[in-house]
Amino acid sequence: MQYYVANKGRFNSRMLYGLGDGLNNWSVRSADVKPNDKNEKILRITQYSARGGLFMSAWDPVGVDGFSDVYSAAIIEACTDPSTFEAPNDAADTPLRVKWDEKKVITKVAAGPEGKPVGQIAVPKDAIIYNSKTKKWESGVEYKDVGDGKYDYVKNDKITSYSQATSTYIYGKWHSGQPVTVADLMYATAFAYEWANKDSEDDKYYDEAYAAQYQSTLPISKGGVINKDGSFTNYYDFNWPMDTARVAANGVPTPKAGNPGRQTLVSWEITEALAKLVVEGSKSGTVYSFSSDPAFTEVDIINPTCVADIKAKLQDFVKAKYVPESIKQWVKPEEAVARYNAAIKFIDTYGNAYISNGPYFISKVDYNANYVELSAFRDSYPYASDYWPNRFKTTLTRIDEVKVPATASKAKDVTIDVAVSAVQYPTDTAAAADSKAKVTATLVLADGTEKVYNAKFVKNGSFQATIPAKDLSGLKAGSYTLVVQSAFSTEAPSVVPTSLVLLP
DSSP states (O other): OOOOOOOGGGBSSOOOOBTTTBSOHHHHHHOOBOOOTTSOOOOOOOOOOTTSOSOOSOOOSSSTTTTOSHHHHHHHGGGOOOSEEEOTTTOOEEESSEEEEEEEEEEOEEEOGGGOEEEOEEOOTTOEEEETTTTEEEESEEEEEEETTEEEEEEOSSOEESEEEEEEEOOOBOTTSOBOOHHHHHHHHHHHHHHHOOOSTTOSSOOHHHHHHHTTTGGGEEEEEEOTTSOEEEEEOOOOTTOHHHHHHTTOOOOOOSOTTSOOOOOHHHHHHHHHHHHHOOTTOOOEESSOOTTSEEOOTTSHHHHHHHHHHHHHHHHHTOOOGGGTTTOOHHHHHHHHHHHHHHHHHHSOOOOOOSSEEEEEEETTTTEEEEEEOOSSOSSOTTHHHHHTOEEEEEEEEEEOOSSBOTTSOEEEEEEEEEEEETTTEEEEOOTTOEEEEEEEOTTSOEEEEEOEEEETTEEEEEEOHHHHTTSOSEEEEEEEEEESSSSOOEEEEEEEEEOO
């Protein structure tokens, strides 16, 4: 439905692209451009904005209003690795910064009172959850809806869940050069509980808009166990029949602390600095918020004033050897100070505070020119540049032509000829499809029921489906919808709708 322009002469090969959404962050990640005379590989991208500006929303990696325009998303997604993603070639849930064992992804659900689903997996006693009231990780506690739209922590010796999944996080390094650790994962989880709960009337660590997005989803988690081998086993109320990957993807650890629904993620020291700006105030005197409330200024990791305030807050952390309460058992004061100093150095060098974990980092921001520069991040990044392009190479079918008689008699068989190609993704080269392709023609009857007819392989690129006269004889005259589909396996099929006109 959309067309994009790229200079073919600048590329060694075709970029990955979403079969459902066209150019996306995988296009940037997989762009194999020809080097210039300095042996530099530079990809130039132009975004057109009807308003003439690319910085329409605050670059707030925590609040629900941050990064809410498509322009910032197109820039930031190439810099950020979520734990999982939907593959561009088939939309399957795919691990990116985690690994899971499908044998350890289990779902057990039964019908309870009034037919409501009830989990049948017993959550172990050592599964922990963060309690924002006590500021501690606790076992035997369930965060749940207690009625009247209120959520609270409830002691429970027999907690159950729909599903459990065991996964291992692929750590690597942050763009500051500091290692990603278990503390990043635990901090992000605790942050959500902290800022979604108003634990007292004067609780400053609470954001109403943030809570509205998170409170109803937090009860899905029933706790998790950090295993001796470093893997995580999480227990949660999520079920997706016949799709183990989707179940697993909804139960993996993540260092993402906010900004739901968007691919943004920063290290815990940046999130903590932003939180302290909102709670304690800033060096500049700016009054910050995690919401786009006109009475406040929303935090922004590329706005020069906010970036300077983030740096000042990090310097305060260094002096105090500060460690957030939620991760004190995983972070020593000297380790925290090293993180703060590395973040300060990153800010001084690149002028922004978007310290993330993806294959690119933001190396330059120019507000006047509406220009952002991303540079490759190669320090312990877990994937080579050709890994994902090779992983996503796929052969898809394409229906090139469907021949249906202009009119059909109810007394004779109807023959439908279908021309099918096998198309290589992402190169977009095609050849005649062989007998491995499966082609069907579906006749939709007046009452909405369907009859499916398998097409026979005639020769490479040619298939033929037959609707027998006995199936047509009892139908009323008129026009019927006919849907022709082709596929090799479980990938999204090629679909061509047409019509069949039956004579009296």
